[in-house]
Amino acid sequence: MPLVDCALLAVAQELGFFRQHELEVELRKAQSWAQVRDKLMAGEWDAAHSLITMPIQSALENPPGDHPLSYAFTLSRNGNGIIFSNSLWNDGARDPVGLSSWMAQRPGRVLRLGVVFPRGTQEYFLRSWLASGGLTIGEGIALTIIPPQEMVGRLRKGEIDGFCAGEPWSRRASASKLGRLVAESGGILPGLGEKVLAVRTSWHRAHSLAHSRLIRALSQASAWLSDPSNLDAAVEIIASKRYVNTPKSVVEGALRDAAGRASVPGDANGIRFRGGNANAPAPSHAKWYIDQMALWGHSDVTRIKTLDLAPVCLDAFYHSVASALPQSPPARVLTSAAADI
Numbered sequence: 582m583p584l585v586d587c588a589l590l591a592v593a594q595e596l597g598f599f600r601q602h603e604l605e606v607e608l609r610k611a612q613s614w615a616q617v618r619d620k621l622m623a624g625e626w627d628a629a630h631s632l633i634t635m636p637i638q639s640a641l642e643n644p645p646g647d648h649p650l651s652y653a654f655t656l657s658r659n660g661n662g663i664i665f666s667n668s669l670w671n672d673g674a675r676d677p678v679g680l681s682s683w684m685a686q687r688p689g690r691v692l693r694l695g696v697v698f699p700r701g702t703q704e705y706f707l708r709s710w711l712a713s714g715g716l717t718i719g720e721g722i723a724l725t726i727i728p729p730q731e732m733v734g735r736l737r738k739g740e741i742d743g744f745c746a747g748e749p750w751s752r753r754a755s756a757s758k759l760g761r762l763v764a765e766s767g768g769i770l771p772g773l774g775e776k777v778l779a780v781r782t783s784w785h786r787a788h789s790l791a792h793s794r795l796i797r798a799l800s801q802a803s804a805w806l807s808d809p810s811n812l813d814a815a816v817e818i819i820a821s822k823r824y825v826n827t828p829k830s831v832v833e834g835a836l837r838d839a840a841g842r843a844s845v846p847g848d849a850n851g852i853r854f855r856g857g858n859a860n861a862p863a864p865s866h867a868k869w870y871i872d873q874m875a876l877w878g879h880s881d882v883t884r885i886k887t888l889d890l891a892p893v894c895l896d897a898f899y900h901s902v903a904s905a906l907p908q909s910p911p912a913r914v915l916t917s918a919a920a921d922i
Contacts, residue, residue, distance in 0.1 A: 582611050583730045583825045585748040585835045586657035586776045587630050588854055591824045592802040592815060601801070602794040610823070613728045614698040621781060622649060627788075628795065630656060631779030632701045634870050640893050641871075641880045651785055652777035653895035653902075654796050655860050659767035660775055660852030661703050662751030663710060664760040665743040666736060675763055677714020684721055695727040695735060695744035702775055703745040705873040706766045713769075730826075736760055747775070748835040748852050749827050756831055767851055772859075774866035775852075782892065793902045800906055803855040812836060861903070867894045 590608060593599050599606040609626070611617045618635055620626040636650035643649060665674060674683040684692065696703045708718060718724055727735055729746040733754050736744060743760065744750075754760040766773065778795065785792050805811055812833070819825055820832040835852060853859050867890055874880040891897075 582614065582617065582630055583827075584630075584750075584776075585819060585825060585832060586660055586852060586854055587824055588806060588815065588819055588836070589656055589799045589802040590630055590778075591818050592805060593798045595818050596802070596805065598798040598801045598805075599795075602798045604791065604794050604798060606795075614701065621779060624781060627784045628778055628780040628792075631777055632698060633774045633777045633867065634698075634701055634705070636777070636779050636893050637867055637870055637874075638700060638880075640888060641874070641884055645884075645887055645889075648782050648892040650779050651782045651893050651895050652779045652862055653785075653792065653899040654778040654799055655774050655862050656776040656778055656799070657852055657854040658772050658775055658859055659765070659770070660747045661706050661745055661766040662748070662762050663707060663743065663745045663764040664732075664736065664751045664754045665763050666739075666741075666760050667758070669742055670761040670763070675761070677711055677716060679714075680711075681714040681716055684716070690721070692722045692743075693725060693741045694722060695725050695732050695741045695746070697727065697729045697732075697746055699724075699726055700874065700879050702766075702870070703747070705870060705877075706770065707745040708873070708877060709769060710764050733757060733759060749825060749831045752835055753827055753831050756828075756834075765851060767853075770869075772853070773869065774863060776854075777862065785895070785898075789898070792898070796899060796902045797906060800860060800903070803860055806855050860899075862894050862896045862899055864890050864894045864896055 594606060594608050611620070614632060617629050617631060621629050622639070631652070633652070636652050639650040640648045669683065672683055674680040684690070694707065696707060704724065711717065711722065716722060725741060727741070727744065729750050732744045732746050732750045735741050736754055736759050751762055755762050778799065780792060806815060815836055816829050816833045819836070820827055820829040825832060871885055871888065875882055875885050
């Protein structure tokens with residue numbers, strides 16, 4: 582998906598890390614998260630840049646013991662932002678309490694907010710943020726499902742009053758003077774898992790060696806991105822039409838911000854996709870989303886209580902692969918983005 586947190590996949594492809602690990606990988610750009618889910622479930626794709634909630638949802642929607650999707654690598658943590666239109670901001674709706682007051686003064690006015698996928702990570706962050714002001718989706722607040730790359734355009738046209746999406750789209754809206762950032766996911770849920778490398782569980786079982794090589798290649802990309810001297814090359818890759826297709830300055834801001842925050846212990850407010858064991862899949866993060874699904878009535882409580890996370894969140898598999906990885910970063914690759922990007 583055209584988001585900054587596709588960074589590890591893009592870098593591993595463009596710098597040849599997949600090939601170094603004897604993998605032939607074809608990256609295909611998706612237009613929506615629904616397309617990602619459908620292609621995975623149909624077996625057309627073996628693995629994908631995915632919301633962490635997708636494998637969890639697939640397990641909850643199937644009979645016990647049936648886990649169509651799973652994941653063993655976290656591509657990013659945090660990184661979602663809530664943008665409000667300039668008019669909302671100017672009217673004092675700058676936090677949940679201010680928004681609650683704004684709505685009380687406008688009975689009958691429905692607030693229109695965009696999220697990228699039903700029951701996705703952005704929706705649960707948004708719900709948590711609204712709840713801190715006593716607000717609930719459906720009580721004067723309507724959600725619209727919009728692909729992340731279309732959010733800024735919808736805000737410009739006045740079709741929505743705000744949105745919750747990942748980088749670079751919240752930053753792009755701010756840079757375009759179309760809206761103001763009122764919250765970042767790391768501000769209330771520091772370090773929470775966001776995107777993962779989702780795989781078809783049947784593919785993982787049949788191709789565990791290839792899966793382990795994917796993890797090694799992505800870990801190598803993570804180490805490469807940890808070197809500040811590679812920032813310019815990373816921006817060239819990620820901002821290109823092949824990936825996010827947005828101004829380099831916007832992508833550079835997100836990457837530089839992520840690097841700065843990752844270097845400060847305990848500061849996990851912004852997007853993070855490297856360093857500090859950020860790539861390990863944490864069952865506790867999956868549990869937070871499951872608890873949200875129960876809280877908002879998005880899944881059967883009995884099914885939630887009986888869900889076995891082990892076949893979905895493959896943390897043991899990740900750690901078995903990671904234990905064999907070199908402790909020092911790989912030699913720096915002296916290259917920039919591919920010439921044809």
